[in-house]
Amino acid sequence: MREVGGEAGHLRAILETQPRYVDMSKCIGCGVCAEKCPKKVADEYNQGLAKRKAIYVKYPQAVPLKYAIDVDNCIY
Numbered sequence: 001m002r003e004v005g006g007e008a009g010h011l012r013a014i015l016e017t018q019p020r021y022v023d024m025s026k027c028i029g030c031g032v033c034a035e036k037c038p039k040k041v042a043d044e045y046n047q048g049l050a051k052r053k054a055i056y057v058k059y060p061q062a063v064p065l066k067y068a069i070d071v072d073n074c075i076y
Contacts, residue, residue: 020068022055029057029065041073 003014022033034053042048045059054074055067 018068020066021071022067022069024064024066027066029067031067033067037074039073039075041070 001013002016004011006012033055037053037055039054040051041054043050043052043056045052054070056070057065057067
């Protein structure tokens with residue numbers, strides 16, 4: 001969240017989203033892309049205790065359930 005302002009009853013929020021590099025209209029959250037991805041990196045959501053693929057869902061309860069590509073670690 002970048003900014004919150006206003007008064008009671010009339011709040012205004014400015015949100016910042018990160019690019020996913022995945023076509024949101026085509027992604028159905030099936031996980032096939034993650035199965036094909038060969039690269040594993042430390043998972044920030046689990047404080048680096050586990051590994052995740054370079055294409056991933058940020059956390060299990062994410063809404064919408066859409067994948068994102070980690071461009072820093074993707075080898076393609």
